[in-house]
Amino acid sequence: MQGITFDIAHMLAGSLVLVSFIQLYQQRLSALLNIFALHAFVLALSVAWQAYVQDAPHLYITAIIALVFKAIVIPVALRRIVIRLGIHREIENVFGVGLAMLLGICLVALSMVVMLRVTSGADPLAREDLAFALSVVLLGMLMMVTRRNAVSQVVGFMSLENGLVLAATGAKGMPLVVEISIAFSVLIAFIVIGIFLFRIRERFDTVDMQAMDRFRGEQR
Amino acid sequence: MTIDALEGVLLIPALSAGLLAALPGYRLTSRLNMLAAFLTFLTAASLFVVEPESGRYLLVDDLNKVFIVLTAFVAFTTSGFSASYIGHEIETGRLKPNHVRFYHAMYQVLMFAMNLALTANNIGLMWVAIELATLTTVLMVGIYRTHEALEAAWKYFILGSIGIALALFGTILVYMAARPVIGEGPDAMVWTILMTKAASFDPDLLNVAFVFLLLGYGTKVGLAPLHAWLPDAHAEGPTPISAVLSGLLLNVALYALLRFKMLLALNPVAIAPGPLMVTMGLISAVFAAFMLYRRRDIKRMFAYSSIEHMGIIVFAFGMGGPLANFAGLLHMTMHSLTKSAIFFAVGHIAQIKGTQKIADIGGLTISHPVLGWGLVAGVVAIAGLPPMGIFMSEFLVVSSTFARAPWLVLILVIAILVALGGLFIKLNTIAFGEPRGSNAPAQASYVPMFAHLAIVFAAGIYMPPALVTGFQNVARLLG
Known part of the structure; x- marks a missing residue:
């Protein structure tokens, strides 16, 4: 029985990394939002499985938050914003897709090397989870730096947070305070971002961050 | 149910x-804002008289x-400055009454x-508090809704979130390291329990955790190369917020870092x-010192000086030992007080001149002598010239670490001198020479600054002996 529970947890965490990779090469915003919803859905499954394995019912709450809030509410809301702004077709990468994927592979390798080496004492489930979680976090960061569009930066940030939730649930018995706070912070972050996106729209007629760079305080 | 001072500093705000x-x-x-800040300060000061018990969630030590107390004091004086600053902003229509609320x-x-971040007895709670502080300041930086303010807020938000x-x-990794020793559940995140059992934690996990914590909270401290948000956020937000950011929020992040350092x-x-x-610390000091020369915006310049x-300060705490820690602590206190005083002056100056560009501000000591000389005194202090307190704390940092690492200290001294040069070149333009720009009379509140x-x-x-003993106790605690 130990074997199969481990395998399923491993598969779900691994899929999360895979979905992070799929996010990396999405060219259009609407597709990116779909993939993000999938990302959050896989996270919800993974967290629910952890709740079952660890016999920790409070983790189901985290899973439900991930499912309802991140996989449904946020993608729907973001899609509305994107369509209202008329930018659902555009996305531009700073690097090419190939280079981004290559960098992503390097980051995953790095996190495996670091996390597997230092956690040799911990139980195997937690080890793998942490290594995958760090990969997701790093891939989220990579996405934030390679994208110029405000909406896709937000998506990158949220997939980064998904990685953190994966890490927090993998750490057995971590208090509920933290999980709720993570969900809560995403909520706040989303409100903040929402306000900002609308203000940016008011001012710039674009959500392209490159356009904003012109307004640097010191270049005039 | 009685409320002790520890709960008071949280409940009042x-x-x-x-x-x-x-x-x-x-x-x-x-006025109410000032009153609340004053009450918080009184409550905080009472911690020195009656020390409440540390509980499961809140903790108090030297x-x-x-x-x-430093946070509450600077917050109180800043609220005084803020009252006159905001009054002016309303008159000129830069802020609407709704925004002020x-x-x-x-x-x-x-x-x-x-205050929650400073009193939390739980690494998770502390993290939540710092996150909350970040989000609040993001909103405040963007309050003017200009291009620059929005870009600064966005940059601050993105970099701050990555740091957080x-x-x-890192916090999760610390929990992972503590779990085998302390057992599952909330206990493995409580500072007071962590500190008693830290010796038997898994060292490898702790090492990796500290790297993450240093990068994460280091972003909030404004250490190079993670400082990119700091100058923008300081320059584009309302000046009282620049004062609070420089004087207090950087300290709070530093406090988190120090706690984890003690744990390790x-x-x-x-x-x-x-x-x-x-x-x-050294990279930040050297980098920021050279960056001072290229600045054209007065608030940006003092933001780099904060870096x-x-x-x-991080250098001093990194060197460790009772003397260097004492010096670091003193320097932190002096920097908070001086930098916020400078921002009080700068806020009024920018309001009078209607610009933050150094080139458009000149001859302040002639046109506005009180403000001008106040700024000169502040810059003399921040550059580390005697007889001001920063001279003493910088002298202590250098002398306490020189025997252990002469070459590193040499780099630090060069950075301090380079920064001094940069600050004085700019000060010369701002404070002396022919008055430039608007000569509108100042409607300033000078009390907080002076x-x-x-x-x-x-x-x-002169340092009162009680203060010296107090700081020495803390320095010993820091190891």
Whole structure:
């Protein structure tokens, strides 16, 4: 029985990394939002499985938050914003897709090397989870730096947070305070971002961050 | 149920935030804001008289007492400055009354978040508090809704979130390290319990955790190369917020870092966190010192000066030992007081001149002698010239570490001197020569600025023995 529970947890965490990779090469915003919803859905499954394995019912709450809030509410809301702004077709990468994927592979390798080496004492489930979680976090960061569009930066940030939730649930018995706070912070972050996106729209007629760079305080 | 001072410093800001959000009229609310900050300060000061028990969620010891009182004091004086600053902003129409209501509520929320971060006895709770403080300041930086303010807020938000995310990952790793020893559940996140058992934690996990924490909270401290948000956020937000950011929020992040450093120091096998901090501190100090020369915006310039001083402070704490810690602590206190005083002056100057560009500001000592000379005194203090308190703390940093690492200290001294040059070149344009720009009379409140400068001046000449013993106790605690 130990074997199969481990395998399923491993598969779900691994899929999360895979979905992070799929996010990396999405060219259009609407597709990116779909993939993000999938990302959050896989996270919800993974967290629910952890709740079952660890016999920790409070983790189901985290899973439900991930499912309802991140996989449904946020993608729907973001899609509305994107369509209202008329930018659902555009996305531009700073690097090419190939280079981004290559960098992503390097980051995953790095996190495996670091996390597997230092956690040799911990139980195997937690080890793998942490290594995958760090990969997701790093891939989220990579996405934030390679994208110029405000909406896709937000998506990158949220997939980064998904990685953190994966890490927090993998750490057995971590208090509920933290999980709720993570969900809560995403909520706040989303409100903040929402306000900002609308203000940016008011001012710039674009959500392209490159356009904003012109307004640097010191270049005039 | 009785409420002790520890709960008081959290409850007063939290309740007044609600109250201020509901009340209209900036005259009333800015006074209420001052009153709330003053009450918080009194409550914080009472910690020195009656020390409440540390509980499961809140903690008080010699270390955070210093931070809490400093935070409450600067928050109080800043609220005084803020009242006259905001009055002017309303008159010129840069802020609408609705924004002011929001601003005052956010000011108190920020106080609450900082006090919570300083008193939390739980690494998770501390993280939540710092995250809350970040989000609050993001909103305040963007309050003017200009292009620059929005870009600054966005940059601050993105970089701050990445830093906060890294810090959370580090926090989770600390929990993972503590779990086998302390057992599952909330106990493995409580500071007081962590500190007693730290010696038997898994050292490898602690090492990796500290790297994440250093990068994460280091972003909030403004250490190079993670400082990119700091100058923008300081330059584009309302000036009272620049003062609070520089004087307090950077300290709060530093406090988190120091706590984790103490945790690592208790484990005999884990890496020494000192050298990492020394390196980042030195890089920040040198980098920021050279960056001072290229600045054209007065608030941006003092933001870089903050990076430089945070570098010096992190260097001092990284070197460790009772003397260097004492010097670091003193330098932190002096920097908070001086830098906020400078921002008080700069805020009024920018309002009078209607610009923050250094090239458009000139001859202040002639056109506005009180403000001008106040700024000169502040810059003399921040550059580390005698007889001000920063001279003494920088002297202590250098002398206490020179025997151990002469070459590193040499680099630090060069950075300090380079920064001094940069500051004085700019000061010369701003304060002396022919007056440039608008000559509108100043409607300023000078009391907060001169109160800070007086304390810094007094500390440079005479330190009361009680204060010295207090700081020595903290320095010993820091190891």
